[in-house]
Amino acid sequence: xxxxxxxxxxxxxxxxxxxxxxxxxxxxxxxxxxxxLTSRIxxxxxxxxVDPDRILAITFTNKAAKEMKERIAANTSMYFQAPSxxxxxxxxxxxxxxxxxxxxxxxxxxxxxxxxxxxxxxxAKIKELNLDAKMYIPREIKGMxxxxxxxxxxxxxxxxxxxxxxxxxxKKYQETLRDNHLMDFDDLLILTIELFKKxxxxxxxxxxxxxxxxxxxxxxxxxxxxxxxxLILGKxxxxxxxxxxxxxIYKFRGANIGNISKFKKDYPxxxxxxxxxxxxxxxxxxxxxxxxxTKNKVRIPKNLFSEKGLGEKITVFKGTTSRDEVExxxxxxxxKVRSGYKYNDFAVLYRANNASRQFExxxxxxHIPYRIYGNTSxxxxxxxxxxxxxxxxxxxxxxxxxxxxxxxAPKRGVGTVTLKKLFDFKQEQSYSMFDxxxxxxxxxxxxxFLKLNNFVDLIVKFRSMLExxxxxxxxxxxxxxxxxxxxxxxxxxxxxRIENLMEFKTMLAENEKIYVDYSREDVLxxxxxxxxxxxxxxxxxxxxxxxxxxxxxxxxxxxREVFIVNMEMGIFPTSRVQTQDDLEEERRLMYVGxxxxxxxxxxxxxxxxxxFGDIHQTVDSLFIKxxxxxxxxxxxxxxxxxxxxxxxxxxxxxxxxxxxxxxQQANIIKKRNLDHYQENDLNKGDKVSHTTFGDGVVISVVxxxxxxxxxxxxxxxxxxxxxxxxxxx
DNA sequence: TGAGCGTACGCCCCG
DNA sequence: CGTACGCTCA
Numbered sequence: 001x002x003x004x005x006x007x008x009x010x011x012x013x014x015x016x017x018x019x020x021x022x023x024x025x026x027x028x029x030x031x032x033x034x035x036x037l038t039s040r041i042x043x044x045x046x047x048x049x050v051d052p053d054r055i056l057a058i059t060f061t062n063k064a065a066k067e068m069k070e071r072i073a074a075n076t077s078m079y080f081q082a083p084s085x086x087x088x089x090x091x092x093x094x095x096x097x098x099x100x101x102x103x104x105x106x107x108x109x110x111x112x113x114x115x116x117x118x119x120x121x122x123x124a125k126i127k128e129l130n131l132d133a134k135m136y137i138p139r140e141i142k143g144m145x146x147x148x149x150x151x152x153x154x155x156x157x158x159x160x161x162x163x164x165x166x167x168x169x170x171k172k173y174q175e176t177l178r179d180n181h182l183m184d185f186d187d188l189l190i191l192t193i194e195l196f197k198k199x200x201x202x203x204x205x206x207x208x209x210x211x212x213x214x215x216x217x218x219x220x221x222x223x224x225x226x227x228x229x230x231l232i233l234g235k236x237x238x239x240x241x242x243x244x245x246x247x248x249i250y251k252f253r254g255a256n257i258g259n260i261s262k263f264k265k266d267y268p269x270x271x272x273x274x275x276x277x278x279x280x281x282x283x284x285x286x287x288x289x290x291x292x293x294t295k296n297k298v299r300i301p302k303n304l305f306s307e308k309g310l311g312e313k314i315t316v317f318k319g320t321t322s323r324d325e326v327e328x329x330x331x332x333x334x335x336k337v338r339s340g341y342k343y344n345d346f347a348v349l350y351r352a353n354n355a356s357r358q359f360e361x362x363x364x365x366x367h368i369p370y371r372i373y374g375n376t377s378x379x380x381x382x383x384x385x386x387x388x389x390x391x392x393x394x395x396x397x398x399x400x401x402x403x404x405x406x407x408x409a410p411k412r413g414v415g416t417v418t419l420k421k422l423f424d425f426k427q428e429q430s431y432s433m434f435d436x437x438x439x440x441x442x443x444x445x446x447x448x449f450l451k452l453n454n455f456v457d458l459i460v461k462f463r464s465m466l467e468x469x470x471x472x473x474x475x476x477x478x479x480x481x482x483x484x485x486x487x488x489x490x491x492x493x494x495x496x497r498i499e500n501l502m503e504f505k506t507m508l509a510e511n512e513k514i515y516v517d518y519s520r521e522d523v524l525x526x527x528x529x530x531x532x533x534x535x536x537x538x539x540x541x542x543x544x545x546x547x548x549x550x551x552x553x554x555x556x557x558x559x560r561e562v563f564i565v566n567m568e569m570g571i572f573p574t575s576r577v578q579t580q581d582d583l584e585e586e587r588r589l590m591y592v593g594x595x596x597x598x599x600x601x602x603x604x605x606x607x608x609x610x611x612f613g614d615i616h617q618t619v620d621s622l623f624i625k626x627x628x629x630x631x632x633x634x635x636x637x638x639x640x641x642x643x644x645x646x647x648x649x650x651x652x653x654x655x656x657x658x659x660x661x662x663x664q665q666a667n668i669i670k671k672r673n674l675d676h677y678q679e680n681d682l683n684k685g686d687k688v689s690h691t692t693f694g695d696g697v698v699i700s701v702v703x704x705x706x707x708x709x710x711x712x713x714x715x716x717x718x719x720x721x722x723x724x725x726x727x728x729x
Numbered sequence: 730t731g732a733g734c735g736t737a738c739g740c741c742c743c744g
Numbered sequence: 745c746g747t748a749c750g751c752t753c754a
Contacts, residue, residue: 060743060744061743061744062744088743088744089744090743090744091744112744114744115743115744133749185743185744186744188744189744220743249742250742250743252741252742252743253742253743253744351740351741351742352740352741352742353741353742354740354741374742374743411731411732413730413731413732414731415730415731415732416730416731417730417731418730418731447730448730532744533744534744550741550742550743551742552741552742552743553742553743570740571740571741574740574741574742575740575741576740576741589742610745611739611740611745612738612739612740612745612746613745613746614745
């Protein structure tokens with residue numbers, strides 16, 4: 001037990017040992033937050049003799065949950081089992097809802113729709129309402145629906161313009177989900193809240209079970225998550241929350257930094273612990289991070305420091321092309337590995353998942369082992385979606401989205417018109433999907449009726465095979481008997497698709513061995529759940545490899561050396577930034593990225609980049625300029641070098657000089673329109689027009705910001721003065 | 730009514 | 745460059 005506290009400083013120890021009552025730990029980046037959390041749980045189990053099952057620990061990602069479980073197990077040695085309630089909010093909710101599904105009138109095997117599925121559904125609803133998808137963009141409507149749900153907005157008050165449309169689509173969308181025993185990610189939380197509110201006895205069960213509740217990354221919880229926590233706690237006050245406002249990066253999904261203040265109000269007798277000392281990074285890195293984050297106006301001042309000395313300077317590298325950038329990263333890694341570093345010591349961080357591609361290509365070429373975290377692209381591949389949809393349909397017959405997909409893979413001569421008739425008929429008669437098919441002859445006509453019934457016969461046949469065949473044989477039967485494999489024969493990506501399907505099959509087979517005590521239907525249910533809820537970890541079998549991940553996914557992790565790549569305006573910060581708030585969120589993301597590095601930080605970009613098939617000249621990320629130049633050394637073709645531009649440029653080893661020259665000489669380099677930035681000469685009283693908010697009047701201009709009053713429903717907005725969306729009238 | 734083909738359009742993060 | 749949708753033809 002003494003071991004447990006030995007490696008902690010005084011503040012950390014305090015956070016571990018203050019087990020009773022509400023505790024708020026403000027934990028700066030690298031302040032040993034995970035150690036505190038795991039030590040606290042281990043301390044509760046070993047010292048306070050708390051039953052592991054009576055501890056609830058909520059993490060933000062599945063990866064964090066997994067890591068925490070492992071560390072607790074290590075800390076408590078072999079004597080105690082790790083708590084089974086270490087999970088994300090969503091995973092916890094699924095567990096509760098499967099158990100008490102009857103309390104909210106859902107079937108036990110309800111299905112969870114992922115983002116793509118919900119987008120499809122929103123599209124379908126927009127079409128159903130005969131709305132113009134050009135005017136009402138499905139993506140945006142979906143975003144607004146999500147906002148209604150996470151912010152608990154009252155749709156009755158939505159009575160102007162587009163809001164009426166959104167409210168209508170929302171109602172339809174929600175109806176479809178409920179009628180078909182489907183949930184989106186927000187529903188998992190909302191329905192758990194509903195379950196607890198409707199069934200006090202069930203809520204009480206959990207209040208009594210969980211004696212100790214711990215929540216990580218509290219600054220990124222949203223309103224419904226807060227509500228849920230309150231319900232689970234009830235009268236219980238043993239709540240431990242950890243947070244850092246500077247690392248709040250999930251506003252886009254409803255995260256509310258205000259939840260920390262709310263906590264203080266709701267639990268006025270809270271005990272606060274400040275973890276300020278950083279144990280991770282050199283002071284060069286911390287200075288850069290501090291400097292960047294102080295540009296944010298909305299924050300509590302805080303300064304990270306460590307005892308690690310200054311360390312190496314931050315390297316800023318600008319390649320001519322994006323290929324140069326990638327080659328440089330690869331070269332740096334290889335050089336260092338030759339001098340004794342491990343591939344594990346490096347991480348490549350990017351703003352968007354698609355950036356991983358070019359790194360994958362070059363790493364493969366140069367035999368640099370890597371793994372990619374948190375990329376769901378494998379499960380989003382068409383063929384994998386098709387197969388999982390088959391599995392869903394075999395288990396859950398009422399799902400319109402899935403039915404639509406499977407009935408056309410392969411094509412069976414059933415199209416949109418027939419399906420619309422079928423679904424309308426189903427709705428009218430309140431039939432289940434399969435019952436609707438069996439009785440729809442009058443509604444859809446004889447030909448379509450036969451086709452639909454043949455299809456349902458097939459699915460029913462598959463269902464009967466589930467209990468008798470191994471997963472391996474089961475999947476083979478589905479792929480062959482459905483004609484799916486045959487339909488791929490003219491596909492030029494046939495080999496890759498089949499390879500992917502086989503990979504998925506192997507995954508199922510492996511899981512089959514784990515869940516031996518469950519019915520096969522349950523195993524399938526768990527697997528589908530996992531596919532939806534958890535993101536893949538590609539190439540996880542690599543023992544020593546470079547980690548590639550998004551800046552978001554990097555939160556909570558650390559590496560000896562970190563490359564933040566594609567540091568260009570429009571990529572990072574993203575071109576979607578419109579308001580000062582948006583920009584501050586991007587800046588926090590930069591702060592998170594910078595503070596992942598222990599010893600050395602690289603910021604890289606390229607002078608020209610190909611997007612949408614066009615080659616553009618890029619502009620450096622403003623975050624580079626926010627770092628004190630004394631902390632930086634410049635490498636490569638760079639606008640910062642003392643002899644600006646091409647005079648100082650020398651082709652980098654391993655690149656193709658001919659290609660570079662061609663790029664520079666030929667007249668194919670189009671000036672990028674500086675993304676979304678332009679000089680706007682705005683003054684108080686000016687009339688302006690905004691692409692999203694319409695006409696407005698400038699109320700004030702302060703530095704790079706301006707306040708503009710728009711017509712209802714937009715009202716007064718604080719925007720970036722030089723944003724392209726603004727035009728002076 | 731469904732499927733195939735051509736055109737238009739898009740830079741996201743997570744559970 | 746890639747995909748998703750709309751139009752046209754069978």
